[in-house]
Amino acid sequence: MSKQIFIPLLGKNQKIIGFEEKNIIHIKGLFHQAVSILIFHPIQKMVMLQKRSYNKYHSSLLWTNTCCSHPIQNESILTAAHRCLIEEMGFDCYLENKFYFTYYKLFNNGLIENELDYVFIGYYSKSPMINTQEVDNWKWIDLNSLIQDINRYPNSYTIWFKIIMKYYLNKLNIKFYN
Numbered sequence: 472m473s474k475q476i477f478i479p480l481l482g483k484n485q486k487i488i489g490f491e492e493k494n495i496i497h498i499k500g501l502f503h504q505a506v507s508i509l510i511f512h513p514i515q516k517m518v519m520l521q522k523r524s525y526n527k528y529h530s531s532l533l534w535t536n537t538c539c540s541h542p543i544q545n546e547s548i549l550t551a552a553h554r555c556l557i558e559e560m561g562f563d564c565y566l567e568n569k570f571y572f573t574y575y576k577l578f579n580n581g582l583i584e585n586e587l588d589y590v591f592i593g594y595y596s597k598s599p600m601i602n603t604q605e606v607d608n609w610k611w612i613d614l615n616s617l618i619q620d621i622n623r624y625p626n627s628y629t630i631w632f633k634i635i636m637k638y639y640l641n642k643l644n645i646k647f648y649n
Contacts, residue, residue, distance in 0.1 A: 475540075477491060477504060480503055503541065503586060504551075505584075506551050507632075509537055510564070518617060521609045523606060523607060528582060529578040531627045538605075550568065559606055562595060567593070570590055572638070574630065574631060576630045586631070602632055617636070
């Protein structure tokens with residue numbers, strides 16, 4: 472986390488009240504915005520996962536949704552989602568915001584996530600061109616296998632991804648083509 476990135480701080484009403492440097496936000500556990508993107512294969516009924524890079528400041532080498540990030544100062548949530556998809560996975564596609572949720576997590580390294588996480592879905596059928604500074608690996612996996620794997624190996628997945636899969640999977644309203 473070397474370069475300074477300022478992300479939106481949120482008040483109790485979930486409105487932006489200012490901006491703070493990303494490192495400070497995660498050290499102090501300040502409430503902030505985030506985006507999580509899930510990309511589904513339109514025909515094969517699979518979701519694209521990424522394994523986070525060992526360079527990540529927390530949750531490194533864990534499996535998670537296709538990509539995730541924070542909006543930066545003066546950037547919309549949707550623009551942040553597209554930027555993240557391009558920067559981490561090397562492609563872009565239509566994205567639809569499905570819902571948002573909040574969570575708080577203190578990590579073993581002392582950093583804190585206190586986020587309002589906007590969840591987007593999209594459809595894509597090709598292989599990504601991953602940014603190896605951000606992503607260690609990726610895979611397509613069908614939802615039933617994914618749910619079984621999360622239940623079997625919960626420590627292999629990020630906290631926010633497990634929350635999405637446990638509490639919000641029905642809100643994704645995924646549409647596959649036959």
